[in-house]
Amino acid sequence: MPSPRQQVGQQGEDSAVALLAVHGLPTLARNYRCRMGEIDIILLDGETLVFVEVRQRTHDRQGGAAASVTARKQRRLIRAAEYFLLRNPQHGLRPCRFDVIALDGHTSADWIRDAFRVPSP
Template sequence: MDRNQIGKDAEQRAELWLLKQGLQAIERNAHCRLGEIDLIMQDGEQLVFVEVRTRSHRDHGGAAESVDWRKQQKLIRAARYLLSRNPHWSLSPCRFDVIAYEGDSESTPPIWYKDAFRP
């Protein structure tokens, strides 16, 4: 299986898992000129921008560690742009979560980093 398909599968699993946790799906793979947000979800009053990461090995760090400062800045810029294009979202408090999958097994539950970083 290629890397793109692995990523898409992880995003689908993450979305289903978050739905079971009580979040509501708003948008998947939200593209804009500044980047992409894997999932946009609603958690009560909060708008949640979710980055999904998967790593089969920890050789170069784990899945969550791959969301470094540069990636965080890119996600923040993309989220701000999307908020400016969707004014009805801008009234909601926002947070950034990371869903991390470690290892090869598709049955492994994700690690959920709620409010993983702040702009």
């Protein structure tokens, strides 16, 4: 049985998937887990493969939902996305981007497209 925190997180992800579906973006995977980390939602936006992190905060004492996607979290998401691409070579040549859907309190979702990029080597 999921904890109350997990239930709230699941509701946030459900809201994010509904928002993305309204915009006609088909979901390829949800809660993709690998040894490198987890990606909440993977979808296609035209030919672009999009890795979405959903963050939810009931208060902004520590900066709000969007601010919680730290550099460390970004690195974990990038590593998980790289692993996904290795395991799914059919998507290997697609352009990719990282989006964040921030849910703060009871306000509407803030969809941040191209929220961060993979650093150049």
